[in-house]
Amino acid sequence: MLRASACGKGSRAGAVSCYVRPVIKVDHQSSLLQVRDVTKSFAGVRALRGVDLDIAPGEVHCVLGQNGAGKSTLIKTLAGVHRPDGGEIRWRGEVVEIPTPEAAIELGIATMYQELDVVDGLTIAENIFLGHELARGGFTKRSEAAKQTRALLKRLGHSNLSPHAEVGSLSAANKQIVSMARALSHDIKLIIMDEPSAVLDTEEVKNLFHVVHELTSEGIAVVYITHRLEEIRQIGDRITVLKDGRTTAVGLSAADTPTPELIRLMTGREVANIFPPRIPVPADAATVLDVRDLALDGVFEDVSFTVRAGEVVGLAGLVGSGRSEILETVYGARKATNGSVKVGDKALKKGSVVDAVKAGIGLSPEERKSQGLVLDEPIFVNITLASMKKFTKGGFTDDRSARKTALEQIEAFELRPADPDRAARTLSGGNQQKILLARWLVHGTRVLLLDEPTRGVDVGARAEIYTLIRDLAAAGNAVVVVSSEIEEVLGLADVVLVVADGRILRTLPSDQIDEHGVLDLVMKGSAA
The missing domain is CATH 3.40.50.300 (P-loop containing nucleotide triphosphate hydrolases)
Structure with a gap:
């Protein structure tokens, strides 16, 4: 007997491709x-x-x-x-x-944490038996460890992995397999x-x-x-x-x-419509971001799109398709090998984050904790980080003014707890994401690049962030969203770019395609 698949008619297949789980008694x-x-x-x-x-x-x-x-x-x-x-x-x-x-x-009892506790510099076998090494007479039994590692990997359906492979070279998925194998090396x-x-x-x-x-x-x-x-x-x-x-x-x-x-x-409440209603973008809305023939050797090529004031453009595709790298190149964190990026009438210097930020581009990175926030600094410092010149006098930071500005954003974004001196590390994923949005609003950003804006964010906070993104667009900002969840891209974006293998396969209004259509394009494009 099989459990009904969640990929049937009327379902959402953005995160999982039609897995059918046998019913367990x-x-x-x-x-x-x-x-x-x-x-x-x-x-x-x-x-x-x-x-x-x-x-x-x-x-x-x-x-x-x-x-x-x-x-x-x-x-x-x-x-x-x-x-x-x-x-x-x-x-x-x-x-x-x-x-x-x-x-x-x-x-x-074994625990696999979200931040996997594998050691990149060690091999798979060394990771699996770390802390309970197979040894005799003070020497590690490497051949026995490799033999048992092969058996564990085979048990997990990954006999293609070598016990001697360095864990740092593995994908996130294979690192999880190593973590599971480590657990199974115990009873x-x-x-x-x-x-x-x-x-x-x-x-x-x-x-x-x-x-x-x-x-x-x-x-x-x-x-x-x-x-x-x-x-x-x-x-x-x-x-x-x-x-x-x-x-x-x-x-x-x-x-x-x-x-x-x-x-x-x-x-404790009903969340009926998680995605806020779209506000039509005026036909005469000015183009804020213009990307033409952008390329990064070996990663993506011939990427062209525009984003108008008040418009949300979404990039849909699988992990590894080049979505994040496109955003990072637009932001100047990677130096394009071809093409151009313009904000309004200003052409940006390739590979210059400073030039992009000055022109009004802000990036909320995929790894917000390691790349977007200074976790041990207070909320007010993180919110005003991109605008330090505004809060510096005579070479000294005006913390009082920075706190006042941050408090205004804390109230506007309903950050909880509403304490500007609290360390960013102590906040939930949803509130950390709000800090990044507030940072770029304080800076006066015109273009928001949002990479996985709701990763690790619960359903209640997601609804709030979706509303904030839509409100920022309605205020005249141009927004580009990357998400692994196709439902999220379709629910937020006015226009969708379907990306596979570093190429844009199709550009079309979000109401003219569904999740199955996106997946069909992606899979065909990846196989081409």
Whole structure:
């Protein structure tokens, strides 16, 4: 018996390409892991206020919740990173304590964090046995490690990978396989996966799901944490929902629980129409950004498009198609080998971020934490970072003026918590994205380049960011959006550029194509 595919009529296939998960018969009477009324506080702030969870062997149990709901604290508690203040954890019916990550592994619990903990400079085999090396007489048994690594990779359907390959040379998807193999090198009964599909393309997500199925068919349970609600229909058996550190639902059926109900349980409100209505772009709207015959050797070529004032242009395609590199080249972070970029009447110097920013271009990068924000600096510094000249007098920064400007943006963007001196690192993904939008608004940007603007952002915050993007366009800005989620591109953009293998295959209004049409073009274009 097969679970109905989420790629059927009327479905959204932007993140996953028609994976059909076999139904797993779950024995809910013999729980593997039970969490009862677990609480946890940090410096007086209650992160968990009474969380319940019930995991059965061989199931995929999805844990949903907005940023700040307590998901990370919960999984770190199960992983032995945090010790709960109250409540009870039972493993196979017995009350247990998990004081350290080593204790979690000994029980049979492994955790794959969103930021994968692999070491790029080591080989696959060295990563898999890191911390529990196979050794005899003080010497590492390299041949035995390689043999066991091959067996683990074969078990995960990746026998093509060499145990001796350096992990730094692998794709994000293959690094995940290494992390899974490391878990399976122990006697693991439960794997916790935190946003495992966040950096994967369509085919990689499909492969991930097949690997998860193979694990559950062996009786291994998987706790799957995701912001992509469409994924749970294909991968999940049951769902637990968290909100504000509390459990609002435990063990819901992934197949039978309507999406609006899940959103209500996560947010406490109805989010009916997540994409705001489009405001028609006037026919006489001025062209703000003009890209002509842009090329970057070995990456993309002959890229041409325009963006008018008030218009949102979206780039749709698979990871590796050249979408992000196009944005980075327009921004001057990469030096084009051919073509031109103009903002209004000004032609930009190739490979000059300074020239692009002066002309009014702002970039929100795909990796906002490492490339867009100074995480340990306060919010007000991050918001005013691109406009420091405005807040400098006599060689000294006018922090008072910068704070005042930042506070205005904090209110306008409804940043939470509304504390200009709070470190950017402590904010949720949605609020970090708002900081970047606020930064370029303060700078007076005319062109906004947004690369994966909602990656790692929960459903409630996504609706807010979509509204902000549309409001910025309505104010006369030109906006270019790149997203791995085709639904997002179609929901936000007025015009869609379909990209594959560094080429623009088609340019057309977003209301003249659907997700299946985009995927069809992309797959044909990639095969050409």
